[in-house]
Amino acid sequence: MTKNIAIIGCGAIGYEIAKSIDDRNIPNCRVCVLFDTEREQLDYLESDLTNKPDAMFDRFDDFITSDIFSKIDFVVEAASIEAARRYSIKLLQEGKDMMIMSTGSFSDPTFSKEILNLIHNGGRRVYLPSGAIGGADILRAVKGYIDEVILTTTKSVNSIKGAPYFLKRGQNADSIFDKTTIFEGSAEEAIKEFPSNINVSALVSLAGIGFQDTRVRVVVDPLIETNRHEIAVKWKYGEFYIKINNRPSPSNPKTSYLAVLSAIECLRSALVNDIQIGS
Numbered sequence: 001m002t003k004n005i006a007i008i009g010c011g012a013i014g015y016e017i018a019k020s021i022d023d024r025n026i027p028n029c030r031v032c033v034l035f036d037t038e039r040e041q042l043d044y045l046e047s048d049l050t051n052k053p054d055a056m057f058d059r060f061d062d063f064i065t066s067d068i069f070s071k072i073d074f075v076v077e078a079a080s081i082e083a084a085r086r087y088s089i090k091l092l093q094e095g096k097d098m099m100i101m102s103t104g105s106f107s108d109p110t111f112s113k114e115i116l117n118l119i120h121n122g123g124r125r126v127y128l129p130s131g132a133i134g135g136a137d138i139l140r141a142v143k144g145y146i147d148e149v150i151l152t153t154t155k156s157v158n159s160i161k162g163a164p165y166f167l168k169r170g171q172n173a174d175s176i177f178d179k180t181t182i183f184e185g186s187a188e189e190a191i192k193e194f195p196s197n198i199n200v201s202a203l204v205s206l207a208g209i210g211f212q213d214t215r216v217r218v219v220v221d222p223l224i225e226t227n228r229h230e231i232a233v234k235w236k237y238g239e240f241y242i243k244i245n246n247r248p249s250p251s252n253p254k255t256s257y258l259a260v261l262s263a264i265e266c267l268r269s270a271l272v273n274d275i276q277i278g279s
Contacts, residue, residue, distance in 0.1 A: 004032035006072045009079025010041040016260045022049045026268045081105045092118040099127040103202035104191040107211045129266035131259045135242040139207035145236035154219040154228040165193035176220045183218040190216040227256045
């Protein structure tokens with residue numbers, strides 16, 4: 001049975017997911033609805049799809065009150081932390097299972113609690129792709145024994161510019177000419193300062209010891225061409241270290257291409273009930 005998919009957010013990741021479905025790389029599903037508050041994004045993505053969606057919306061209320069809404073089997077959020085917090089609870093309450101790309105949204109304890117309630121008591125399913133990192137299964141396995149988690153993320157100037165961190169301080173990322181540690185703090189603080197750049201810290205926090213106890217360093221390196229993530233964990237019976245170098249997505253330097261592929265695989269597994277490795 002073909003499942004109808006709604007995609008919220010038609011930027012770099014939403015575009016790649018929609019194209020993957022359109023090219024039949026994810027079986028037994030179709031893009032039924034596109035939603036984005038930016039009409040230009042909607043039109044651009046729709047024009048590149050061979051199999052056109054049944055409807056497109058730039059207002060959320062129009063989407064959930066439409067006749068087509070009842071036909072949606074699964075929703076993909078690929079927009080932003082703000083969008084995830086604004087729309088996910090309502091979609092789950094309306095009986096839709098979904099994949100949430102903007103895992104930084106879970107740093108809000110109220111939002112996280114409501115989502116968990118809908119999962120445990122409402123029978124809903126929420127999928128979180130592993131994004132630009134690996135090792136989440138190891139973190140989950142030892143989370144009751146962890147003493148320390150430090151995530152060091154190193155990015156280029158183009159990958160980090162425009163973050164609230166710089167806007168609050170009246171700084172310009174282009175003025176950084178040497179490798180510089182610009183932030184050290186909790187994952188919760190890091191997500192507020194770099195909401196479009198540091199979803200990795202949310203995944204590490206959710207798998208491990210939480211947003212307040214996970215420590216994050218953000219490093220800007222003008223010479224680097226990859227997004228580098230290093231996770232150092234000390235726990236009761238040892239320690240481990242994970243290092244990942246990812247090239248940015250061709251369409252968005254703020255996103256690692258691995259995050260795009262992770263989302264596609266997560267959606268494929270969720271829809272076809274495949275074997276879940278390390279889940």
